[in-house]
Amino acid sequence: MYQHKMEDDIRCPLEYGLEVFGGKWKSRIICVLAEKGILRYSELRKEMSNITDAVLASTLKELIVDDIVHRKSFDEIPPRVEYCLTEKGKSVVPILQSICRWSGAYHKEDNENTMLQCKKCDYKRGKGGNL
Amino acid sequence: MYQHKMEDDIRCPLEYGLEVFGGKWKSRIICVLAEKGILRYSELRKEMSNITDAVLASTLKELIVDDIVHRKSFDEIPPRVEYCLTEKGKSVVPILQSICRWSGAYHKEDNENTMLQCKKCDYKRGKGGNL
């Protein structure tokens, strides 16, 4: 996924954006943190059914590198680490909401009856979804 | 990529949106058609440096299935096929623009000097880019 190599930075901003919050789990993590505020690692995982540790941890790393998510670790045992959105992270939420509105409108038309519930989050059509 | 199977339609709208215009070439095709209006297959390919026929043709198919792009073929020889955005396709342009604006702002901060030119399109920082 996105890494800060020189070569990769010579790109148009549209692609940068899609890389930062595209990808299978990134937008979902941003949604959950936008809704809940601060979450520990294990709480975050509980919110994301079907994600494994390897994937969650590496996705979080990417979001941290891109300054979307902030990580705060406490010096306790058992370990405690909290995640929340950065200001930059919060600023993508309106974009995600506009994508939701857009596709809500069009997808509904295409498939009135089938799009009732999401497997990955608790979105229900007409209920405002996860944002 | 996205296909209209029942299973895939039970998803949250955010993912539907990201699938429709995410992906390596989709947003680029939408941008070009938004700017130029109607283009023949070969003209479209000329605009997208480094894409191959296999990828362009299959990406176009996906965009057509999702009703983002309209295909009109003329009964001539040599063949003539024209592509343009549908109304639904035009309606994603503002979203792509908002992504551009967002990442233009943030990416600039991160990498003031490196993000000058895109390899895939003619975006130049500060010049309004490809949208």
Added chain:
DNA sequence: CAAGTAACTATGAAATTTATTAGTAGCTCA
């Protein structure tokens, strides 16, 4: 009559993304 054209398709390989499984430290509770 050979070469070129437009808009593709088919096939297989390479690259990338995502998933699976197992394991880590250092404590606490039964």
Added chain:
DNA sequence: TGAGCTACTAATAAATTTCATAGTTACTTG
């Protein structure tokens, strides 16, 4: 004593996406 907890990492495998190469049809132009 040992099982459980937290927040991960490592190694590998599977799945998906993207790419490269070559070929197709039915004409037209040199």
